[in-house]
Amino acid sequence: MKHRLLGAVAAAAIAFGFAATAEAKTLVFCSEGSPEGFDSAPYTAGTTFDAAGQAIYSRLVEFENGTTKTIPGLAESWDVSDDGLEYTFNLRKGVKFHTTEYFTPTRDFNADDVLFSFERQWKKDHAWHEYTPGISWEYFNGMSMPDLLKDIVKVDDYTVKFVLNRPEAPMIANLAMDFASIVSKEYADQLEAAGTKEMLNQQPVGTGPFQFVAYQKDAVIRYKANPSFYKGKEKIDDLIFAITTDASVRQQKLAAGECHIMPYPNPADLASLKADPNLNVMEQEGLNVGYLAYNTTQAPFDNPKVRKALNMAINKQAILDAVFQGAGQPAKNPIPPTMWSYNNGIMDDPYNPGAAKNMLDEAGVKNLSMKIWAMPVSRPYNPNARRMAELIQADFKAVGVEAEIVSYEWAEYLDLSKAKDRDGAVLLGWTGDNGDPDNFLAVLLGCDAVGGANRAQWCNEEFNNLVQKAKVTNDIAERTKLYEEAQVVFKREAPWATIAHSVVFMPMSKKVKGYKMSPLGIHRFDGVDIEE
């Protein structure tokens, strides 16, 4: 099979004119699911971002491959006004949109495309705000962009100014996210004139490294390299996503040479993947955290001492071994260690059941019984919540706390766990969107998020002030100091038991060169090559 694929790829290139020569290089990615659509802005799933945002589109600002550092993209440079309210972007000249069977651009990328890409998400009366039935812009809303934006001004064809209502330090990182992908206004106009607006989501046009060729639902997505990509044409000629939802089958396909690279292996299969001489298993610490959130509004969990005692009863190392197969590290802070402003000076609460029991006694807690909520789904930050809950249950029993494990179907779990009067501690986690600490600390622990993503229902004035102050400060050094301080408050108050930061694995054929794993968990194939 291994040899068959290469021959096959060459034949395909000839048969379909994917590339001029028989040596066309094709990279096959065994992706884990089907994209929801090919316009990334209306969606929230990483699978869609891989297939649309990363492959097809570019943004004003990009994440440097393999990091969370923001670098110029379609904007060559930008200036931020002293009050932090005006961001002026100088756009790159000579950037071409994809020429495809369904669209031939007559002009280069310019300010009109930027305005179109954002205004359609922002303005309710925009002709493209609801371009197909039931479309909504959840990431744009989730990142509070409607509250944040005051105006987007076209200064000239190659200069755009974003005016904000309040300073927002993570603004630049936000613009590197997939919802901020730039779509072609000229293409949209063509579709509108033809009365087929919905095709924007089915036959996409972008300025990214690859252009769309075809999608067979739930089976295969085909792309070819964008010959006029502004950073130069990619080394591979064709990119194929072979949609393979089961992890064991992905592994078999990779081993058989039916694909070159796969995401999300089963933790239990890692040993055999690593033993395969033809494969290379890359790994990276994920930008994630798995936690147990107490309901800090309910007695006795409103007492930080009780929360801290329970945290000290949990044997995190045992959890890492059993649930993460060792592929992770114990978490002491709510943000992962690879993120800037991570406060390494903080001491974790030691695992000490004896001390924990004494602390509970001191707090006057006797015969405590509680619920532990276990998620029904597997996530990178928690591959097996049920098992994790059982281990914590045993740990709690050792300090005299009876825990009952409850679980709900995922939709219900997400919904019920938000309730302010929720009974019990919830296992959940988070994978960062944009590499900014605000995306963890404010989103998951801010006062505004109580009754929402703040599952601990924890509103601490001191913590909240620090995080809010950091949000409106543009100086990185100062923000770092504020976030470090916030982590001290977090540790002292212990609204969560921070459990683990997991490691993410990416098995691939040894022929694949230049692949970089993104800490954000996105899969991008720009800069990747295949050795013949």
Place this chain on the structure above:
Amino acid sequence: MLRFILIRLGLLVPTFIGITIAAFGFIRVLPGDPVVLMAGERGVSEERHAELMQQFGFDQPIWLQYLDFLRNVMSGDLGTSLVTKKPVLVEFMALFPATLELSLCAIIFAAILGIPAGIIAATRRGSWLDQSIMGTALIGYSMPIFWWGLLLIIFFSGMLQLTPVSGRISLMFFFPPVTGLMLVDSLLSGQKGAFASAVQHLILPTIVLGTIPLAVIARQTRSAMLEVLGEDYVRTARAKGLTPFRVIGLHALRNALIPVITTIGLQVGVLLGGAILTETIFSWPGIGKWMVDAIFRRDYPSVQGGLLLIALVVMFVNLVVDLLYGLINPKIRHVR
């Protein structure tokens, strides 16, 4: 016969109404809603939640939503997927041929092996051959499909490298779908090797999906055959001195096949509803996996439209089986 057909068709109307209610109600009984799932761990504010539910039309009284659904169905509009924003009917039509192709192959495989196995078991009743065939059928019937599929992949695709792991055709072949049936489209494409590749990709999924029907058909054939072999006319045929082949092949089999055909028809109905596990293991883009995804995402229009379409297909198959049965066995026609 006409009267029989008319009565049979008339029965479809209340069945259809019942199915619309079931399809509509089923997904709404499940807790959680599409907005919550879309927002994921981040969550969504109460106001935004209400706004989106209103945008989707889910804020209306439930009976009004149902009547809307029914009215739209009557005009051929099954709604638009909340996830892909594409019409449900378009999605179904894109995926159904894959399910149809695999189901037909699986049932043909099951019938070709199952009927002879059942006959052999019946004619050698009590022998070691009978016992091993029936034993194997029992194992096949209780086979955990996911494990079975993976086992075949690891052995045939992984170790022996004889068959591809998953998918419908090698990635080297790329042609627009015409019928959606890969065996047909690969021939129409005129590309060398395409048909062979499509066949190769069908082998393992066909075996896996055909395993349970194979067991059912073998057992059904055996018991039907045993019943018939005890009949007077078979004894007469034997007494006339006909060869065992003629007795079994001509006289007994014809009558024994009637219940077997019903069984096959019902199995086709079951398979066309989508084979969730087989489709998942073999990355087969069919309607079973599509429905499961839609349920998990609470994609109401896809679930209710999809269930309705699947039910229509099953109803159609059952109708055909009933009519065929009526044709083969005139006694049925006169039953009211």
